[in-house]
Amino acid sequence: xxxxxxxxxxxxxxxxxxxxxxxxxxxxxxxxxxxxxxxxxxxxxxxxxxxxxxxxxxxxxxxxxxxxxxxxxxxxxxxxxxxxxxxxxxxxxxxxxxxxxxxxxxxxxxxxxxxxxxxxxxxxxxxxxxxxxxxxxxxxxxxxxxxxxxxxxxxxxxxxxxxxxxxxxxxxxxxxxxxxxxxxxxxxxxxxxxxxxxxxxxxxxxxxxxxxxxxxxxxxxxxxxxxxxxxxxxxxxxxxxxxxxxxxxxxxxxxxxxxxxxxxxxxxxxxxxxxxxxxxxxxxxxxxxxxxxxxxxxxxxxxxxxxxxxxxxxxxxxxxxxxxxxxxxxxxxxxxxxxxxxxxxxxxxxxxxxxxxxxxxxxxxxxxxxxxxxxxxxxxxxxxxxxxxxxxxxxxxxxxxxxxxxxxxxxxxxxxxxxxxxxxxxxxxxxxxxxxxxxxxxxxxxxxxxxxxxxxxxxxxxxxxxxxxxxxxxxxxxxxxxxxxxxxxxxxxxxxxxxxxxxxxxxxxxxxxxx
Numbered sequence: 001x002x003x004x005x006x007x008x009x010x011x012x013x014x015x016x017x018x019x020x021x022x023x024x025x026x027x028x029x030x031x032x033x034x035x036x037x038x039x040x041x042x043x044x045x046x047x048x049x050x051x052x053x054x055x056x057x058x059x060x061x062x063x064x065x066x067x068x069x070x071x072x073x074x075x076x077x078x079x080x081x082x083x084x085x086x087x088x089x090x091x092x093x094x095x096x097x098x099x100x101x102x103x104x105x106x107x108x109x110x111x112x113x114x115x116x117x118x119x120x121x122x123x124x125x126x127x128x129x130x131x132x133x134x135x136x137x138x139x140x141x142x143x144x145x146x147x148x149x150x151x152x153x154x155x156x157x158x159x160x161x162x163x164x165x166x167x168x169x170x171x172x173x174x175x176x177x178x179x180x181x182x183x184x185x186x187x188x189x190x191x192x193x194x195x196x197x198x199x200x201x202x203x204x205x206x207x208x209x210x211x212x213x214x215x216x217x218x219x220x221x222x223x224x225x226x227x228x229x230x231x232x233x234x235x236x237x238x239x240x241x242x243x244x245x246x247x248x249x250x251x252x253x254x255x256x257x258x259x260x261x262x263x264x265x266x267x268x269x270x271x272x273x274x275x276x277x278x279x280x281x282x283x284x285x286x287x288x289x290x291x292x293x294x295x296x297x298x299x300x301x302x303x304x305x306x307x308x309x310x311x312x313x314x315x316x317x318x319x320x321x322x323x324x325x326x327x328x329x330x331x332x333x334x335x336x337x338x339x340x341x342x343x344x345x346x347x348x349x350x351x352x353x354x355x356x357x358x359x360x361x362x363x364x365x366x367x368x369x370x371x372x373x374x375x376x377x378x379x380x381x382x383x384x385x386x387x388x389x390x391x392x393x394x395x396x397x398x399x400x401x402x403x404x405x406x407x408x409x410x411x412x413x414x415x416x417x418x419x420x421x422x423x424x425x426x427x428x429x430x431x432x433x434x435x436x437x438x439x440x441x442x443x444x445x446x447x448x449x450x451x452x453x454x455x456x457x458x459x460x461x462x463x464x465x466x467x468x469x470x471x472x473x474x475x476x477x478x479x480x481x482x483x484x485x486x487x488x489x490x491x492x493x494x495x496x497x498x499x500x501x502x503x504x505x506x507x508x509x510x511x512x513x514x515x
Contacts, residue, residue, distance in 0.1 A: 011049055013359065016029065054068055061380070085193065105166060106165070194241055202219050247268065255292065282468060299455055302350040304347065311369045318332050343363075348511035401427040404424070426438075452474040
């Protein structure tokens with residue numbers, strides 16, 4: 001692949017706790033991941049993005065980082081991580097590591113030092129410590145996970161945490177914080193990591209004293225771009241490395257600013273992920289995405305799922321197929337067969353579009369959201385912070401089923417979240433011999449994508465009212481029927497279809513690639 005490998009790459013997201021358990025303790029780890037590298041290479045992806053693997057008390061699934069230069073003992077050791085990076089490279093897979101710059105763990109050395117040093121100290125300047133207003137917090141900000149965004153410490157000051165109280169926010173006005181993260185990037189680039197995924201990228205700059213004038217005091221403030229210009233300079237010291245941002249913004253013009261040539265290389269396309277499975281909505285998102293990226297020379301990304309969202313098979317089987325981070329519509333009725341059919345079509349649509357595509361582990365198996373987890377086993381802080389009204393994100397984080405007809409389905413030990421018994425038909429082992437399985441659809445699509453697709457241009461074709469049809473510069477045509485009735489197939493040889501094509505027609509909720 002050329003140096004700018006990320007422009008057209010297929011990137012597979014690994015949630016380490018739930019991928020594969022190599023030592024039998026019920027938690028995924030590096031040993032399990034290393035054992036499964038042949039599976040990932042055989043799937044046909046180009047790179048792996050790993051959720052945080054650092055030492056962490058796991059108050060938020062590892063996004064409460066205690067040490068950015070080591071590996072959580074539950075997952076393995078730093079030496080194992082270095083070996084894994086080398087083995088992945090040998091298998092033709094690049095590695096993207098998750099870095100969490102908005103907040104640390106309250107168990108980190110820096111936060112412990114800040115608590116000990118007291119008000120006004122340089123150690124406290126690394127975080128947002130403030131005196132309260134009377135007996136209350138400095139302001140009325142609310143945590144994204146629910147409840148107040150401030151917690152009081154014994155000496156009377158309060159610290160900011162936009163997420164859980166165990167995740168104190170860094171103060172990026174501190175030169176110590178800027179230097180620390182430049183050093184962290186170099187630490188992992190020196191160990192061969194190929195890219196960095198930036199968590200909560202738009203939240204780093206805050207103004208706790210901002211007047212409530214309508215502007216957001218902690219999201220997408222202008223100063224955040226200076227931070228990423230610094231990160232880009234560090235990254236450019238290492239040829240072939242890339243930055244991808246988690247940037248949840250409704251305003252495409254503001255979003256585009258993160259992709260300027262001296263900032264990030266790419267950012268996640270959440271408008272596409274959030275979009276309803278409807279022709280006009282999808283066409284609008286695709287057009288807007290391409291129009292946003294083209295002037296910047298940045299490749300788009302296409303994403304259907306990740307560790308924070310309801311799985312597509314469940315989402316697309318609902319009456320409302322859109323996704324909202326603030327309202328996951330837990331328990332809404334879903335038609336599983338319809339959801340599977342649409343998820344298969346959506347996969348072919350996403351993989352045919354120009355740019356990079358991200359695949360969340362289990363997406364290639366057609367796993368549904370697990371919505372009936374026992375309450376006492378839920379671990380997401382959203383469940384606890386919401387007063388048990390929002391079940392949170394555990395349902396898309398249930399460990400993968402590999403083989404066998406009962407849990408733990410070859411995952412390893414007793415999984416940290418229980419797997420549904422009916423997943424016996426969704427294991428890798430069960431799907432491999434079935435040419436019509438979701439797994440084999442993904443393998444075929446990724447193989448064809450590597451040969452014919454990736455980065456480049458696309459051209460819309462004339463089509464019926466509820467049909468999306470476009471051609472790529474390689475000559476491949478993608479047609480998706482999102483209407484209620486079958487439509488004629490496009491001309492050319494069928495390369496791949498998301499479902500059967502009876503009588504030479506393209507049925508509803510079906511996609512086809514032709515040449």
